[in-house]
Structure formats: structure tokens, C-alpha cells
Amino acid sequence: MEIHIDLTGTRGHRAAIYRQLRAAILDGRIRPGEALPPTRELAQRLAVSRTTVSAAYDRLTAEGFLTGRVGAGTFVTASAAARPEPSHVSGVRPLPEWDAVPPPPAPFAPAPEFDFRPGVPDLTRFPFDTWRRLVTQRLRAGQADLMTYGDPQGHAALRAEIARHAGVSRDVRASAARVVVTAGAQQTTDLVARVLLRHGDLAAVEDPGYPPPRLVLEARGVRVAPVPVDAEGIVVGAIPAGTRLVYVTPSHQYPLGLSMSLARRLELLDWAERADAVLVEDDYDTEFRYTGRPLEPLHSLDSRGRVVYVGSFSKVLSPALRLGFLVAPPSLVPALVKARYLTDWHAPNVEQAALAAFMAEGGFARHIRRMRKVYRERHELLSAVLARDFADFLTPLPSTAGLHLSAAAGTDTRPLVRAARRHGIRLYALGDFAVAGPRHGLVFGYGAVAAERIEPGLARLRALVDGGTA
Numbered sequence: 269m270e271i272h273i274d275l276t277g278t279r280g281h282r283a284a285i286y287r288q289l290r291a292a293i294l295d296g297r298i299r300p301g302e303a304l305p306p307t308r309e310l311a312q313r314l315a316v317s318r319t320t321v322s323a324a325y326d327r328l329t330a331e332g333f334l335t336g337r338v339g340a341g342t343f344v345t346a347s348a349a350a351r352p353e354p355s356h357v358s359g360v361r362p363l364p365e366w367d368a369v370p371p372p373p374a375p376f377a378p379a380p381e382f383d384f385r386p387g388v389p390d391l392t393r394f395p396f397d398t399w400r401r402l403v404t405q406r407l408r409a410g411q412a413d414l415m416t417y418g419d420p421q422g423h424a425a426l427r428a429e430i431a432r433h434a435g436v437s438r439d440v441r442a443s444a445a446r447v448v449v450t451a452g453a454q455q456t457t458d459l460v461a462r463v464l465l466r467h468g469d470l471a472a473v474e475d476p477g478y479p480p481p482r483l484v485l486e487a488r489g490v491r492v493a494p495v496p497v498d499a500e501g502i503v504v505g506a507i508p509a510g511t512r513l514v515y516v517t518p519s520h521q522y523p524l525g526l527s528m529s530l531a532r533r534l535e536l537l538d539w540a541e542r543a544d545a546v547l548v549e550d551d552y553d554t555e556f557r558y559t560g561r562p563l564e565p566l567h568s569l570d571s572r573g574r575v576v577y578v579g580s581f582s583k584v585l586s587p588a589l590r591l592g593f594l595v596a597p598p599s600l601v602p603a604l605v606k607a608r609y610l611t612d613w614h615a616p617n618v619e620q621a622a623l624a625a626f627m628a629e630g631g632f633a634r635h636i637r638r639m640r641k642v643y644r645e646r647h648e649l650l651s652a653v654l655a656r657d658f659a660d661f662l663t664p665l666p667s668t669a670g671l672h673l674s675a676a677a678g679t680d681t682r683p684l685v686r687a688a689r690r691h692g693i694r695l696y697a698l699g700d701f702a703v704a705g706p707r708h709g710l711v712f713g714y715g716a717v718a719a720e721r722i723e724p725g726l727a728r729l730r731a732l733v734d735g736g737t738a
């Protein structure tokens with residue numbers, strides 16, 4: 269085994285070898301039962317005398333970390349691993365803001381039997397073959413320019429395609445110069461907060477709402493006001509005076525699924541102008557629209573440069589790409605590009621170039637059309653079964669787009685959600701997304717659940733309701 273021991277700058281070699289071996293045993297880099305290198309070999313490698321290494325081994329043996337077997341070598345003892353990690357009580361502590369941020373979700377939680385979680389597309393239908401071809405082509409062409417540092421604003425060809433796509437599909441008219449490629453929609457709130465908000469400033473989010481933007485702001489020391497949402501959208505009159513940024517999901521409110529009315533959109537824009545505030549418009553999943561004509565995004569209604577429009581490739585393709593975009597007023601673009609540069613420089617070039625080619629050759633639009641059909645079927649089926657089997661318990665909220673729909677309930681649904689998870693059904697309670705006011709109801713995602721799993725999943729949920737878990 270190659271144990272890394274660094275003696276540069278140390279004068280007490282024996283103590284340094286002892287300390288580093290002990291640390292490697294305690295943190296599990298060297299496991300119980302593993303053999304240490306013979307003293308002669310390690311001494312040679314470190315250019316120290318053999319007695320120096322032997323002395324370090326002897327001390328570790330005396331303390332119970334090592335045991336020697338004559339003729340066989342020196343081994344880590346079984347009990348060594350059982351020692352608790354040192355607690356570092358007085359170690360470096362993050363700012364208290366970070367204590368309030370919950371840990372990230374477990375990345376590889378096994379899929380349950382019935383997966384109604386919101387916000388994920390059907391990844392079994394990701395265009396794997398096309399994507400492999402597009403990435404391979406980029407790599408095979410030996411494009412060295414893709415392997416160096418790229419443009420923090422985003423690959424030029426991709427920005428041009430995004431500008432075209434946003435214009436055609438969402439009526440977001442903007443040149444590529446106003447597009448910034450992001451690491452997913454989530455990065456936008458962070459970038460905007462970096463360039464516009466100071467510690468202690470006030471921002472507002474929808475309540476109920478998508479938690480990460482609120483957490484991003486709070487972790488930066490921004491005060492965040494939860495503002496109630498009614499049937500028309502965020503209640504503009506309830507946004508506190510002094511608010512500098514409002515994060516909203518007008519096309520498909522997360523999690524309620526409603527669309528913000530035109531009157532409310534105009535009221536919000538007027539408010540933003542009077543308050544000298546910025547609106548972050550998260551349009552994360554409305555490429556999938558099933559009925560009705562979409563209302564114009566805030567971005568298109570805005571004539572005064574108040575809106576940062578946010579799009580994502582997570583729902584149309586895959587969240588693993590970590591690719592999204594923002595369209596910003598020209599006054600903000602240079603600072604946002606600098607913020608992206610200072611944060612993580614830019615998105616991976618090869619993936620950006622592959623996505624640009626996918627969009628340019630029409631595959632992206634075809635994929636959206638294909639997936640819209642798939643999700644429409646699930647949306648209709650889910651709505652029909654809820655109306656047929658849950659009318660006494662749930663009132664579905666109008667939702668014409670995206671990958672989830674919600675339903676209001678008369679009682680707290682969190683116990684039901686916990687019971688459902690124990691019975692192989694993953695879904696969320698509206699209350700999971702509420703900050704201040706209670707919200708009773710359920711959120712049904714249909715990106716991850718195949719159409720044929722919807723009825724059996726809801727039948728099992730119904731049995732839990734009837735069994736008195738609700």
C-alpha cells in the first residue's frame with residue numbers, strides 16, 4: 269500500500285510519521301487488517317533512518333493502533349477503527365446561516381415502487397444514442413478549443429440556440445448577448461443575489477414555494493419574506509416594503525401548479541418598478557404545456573428591465589447535465605458574467621457544444637414534442653383518477669403544464685405521505701413547501717412514474733386513506 273506521508277518542512281520526522289499514520293488509521297484511509305510497509309522500505313522511501321520509522325511504529329503499537337506478527341509484518345488492529353473520530357470541538361465553524369440549511373437530498377436513493385416525486389423527467393427516455401453521437405463527434409473532431417477555458421457567459425453557439433428556442437417556444441425575445449448559460453436554474457438566484465444584494469437586504473419568495481432559492485438567499489445572509497400565493501399568484505400587496513428581489517414561478521407555480529393571472533403579472537411588474545426591485549422569473553418546466561395558450565412571461569411584458577428570466581434543461585433533458593440559462597436585462601449581464609466567472613468559471617464546453625448541435629439539428633424540439641405527448645397522457649390519467657377516486661378527499665388545483673399537479677386537502681397530509689413512503693409510494697405534501705402558512709394537500713409528480721403505474725399507485729394510496737392514515 270502507498271501511504272502518503274509528507275515530511276516537507278517538518279523537523280521532527282518521527283512525530284510527523286506517527287501523526288500522519290495515526291490520522292490515516294482514524295479516518296479509515298488505512299483499514300483494520302491492512303499491513304503497513306516494512307520499516308526498511310518506508311525509511312528508504314522517506315529518506316529517513318529506519319530507527320525513525322520503527323520508533324513511530326512502536327508508539328502506534330503501544331497505543332493499540334498496530335500489532336506486529338513475527339515474520340508477517342505490522343498490521344492495523346481491528347479495534348483501531350472503532351475509535352471515535354476526534355470531535356474537533358473548537359475547530360473552524362461555518363457562519364450560523366449555514367446551520368439552518370438542510371443537508372442536500374441523498375443522490376442515489378433507490379426508486380420506490382410508485383414514484384410521484386415532482387421535478388424529475390422520465391430519464392429512461394433520455395435520447396442516449398443521439399447524445400452519445402453528439403458528444404463523440406465533438407471529441408473525435410479533436411477540437412482543442414473545447415478543451416481549454418471557455419466563455420463564462422456560455423458557449424456562443426449554445427447561447428444563440430437558447431435565444432432562438434426561448435423566442436420561439438416562450439416568446440422571450442432576446443439576443444444571445446443577453447443569455448448567460450448557467451449550471452441549472454438553481455444557480456441563477458445565487459448569481460443575481462451576488463450582484464444585487466448585500467448581507468441583511470430583503471428578498472421575497474412565494475409561500476408555498478420551491479425551497480432552494482430561499483435557502484440560497486438565506487445562506488448569503490439575505491432576509492427572506494415568505495409571501496402568500498392565492499389563486500392568481502403571489503399576493504403583491506403582501507410583499508414587504510424594502511424588498512429588493514422577488515423569486516416567482518409564474519408559468520407553473522411550484523408547488524401549486526397554478527398559472528399567475530395576467531392582471532397579477534402586470535401588478536407585480538408595476539410594483540417592481542416602484543420598488544426598484546428585480547424579479548427572478550423561474551420558468552423551469554413549461555416546455556410541456558397541455559391545454560390553453562400560455563400567458564406571456566413577465567420577461568416579455570416587462571419594458572423596464574426588471575426581470576431575469578430563468579430556463580432549465582433539467583426537465584426537458586436531464587438534471588444531471590447541470591445546464592440552464594438566464595436572460596437578463598442588458599444592465600445586469602456584465603456583472604452576472606463576472607459572477608459566473610468568479611464562482612466556477614463556466615459550464616463544461618463539450619456538453620454545451622453537444623447541446624447546441626442537438627438544438628441546431630432539430631433533435632431538441634423533436635424530443636420536447638415526443639415527451640409532451642408522454643407527459644400529457646400521464647397528466648390526463650392522473651387528473652382523471654384523482655377526480656374519480658379522491659373527490660371526497662382532494663380538490664385538484666388547475667394545472668396545464670409541467671411535470672406535476674397538486675391537490676388541496678382539508679387536513680394535514682403529512683402523516684399520509686409518511687405512511688405512503690413506508691408502503692412504496694413517494695409523494696410530497698404541500699405542507700413540505702410551506703414556510704409560514706399551513707397548506708394541506710398533495711403534490712403529484714408524473715415525470716418519474718410510468719403511465720401504467722399511476723392507477724395502481726393511486727389505488728394503494730386510496731387504501732391508505734381508507735385505512736385511516738389520512
Ligand SMILES: Cc1ncc(COP(=O)(O)O)c(C=O)c1O
Nearest residue numbers: 387452453454478522552580582
Ligand atoms: C421550481 C424549480 N426551479 C428550479 C429547479 C431546479 O432546476 P435546475 O436543475 O435547472 O437547477 C427545480 C427542480 O426541481 C424546480 O422545481
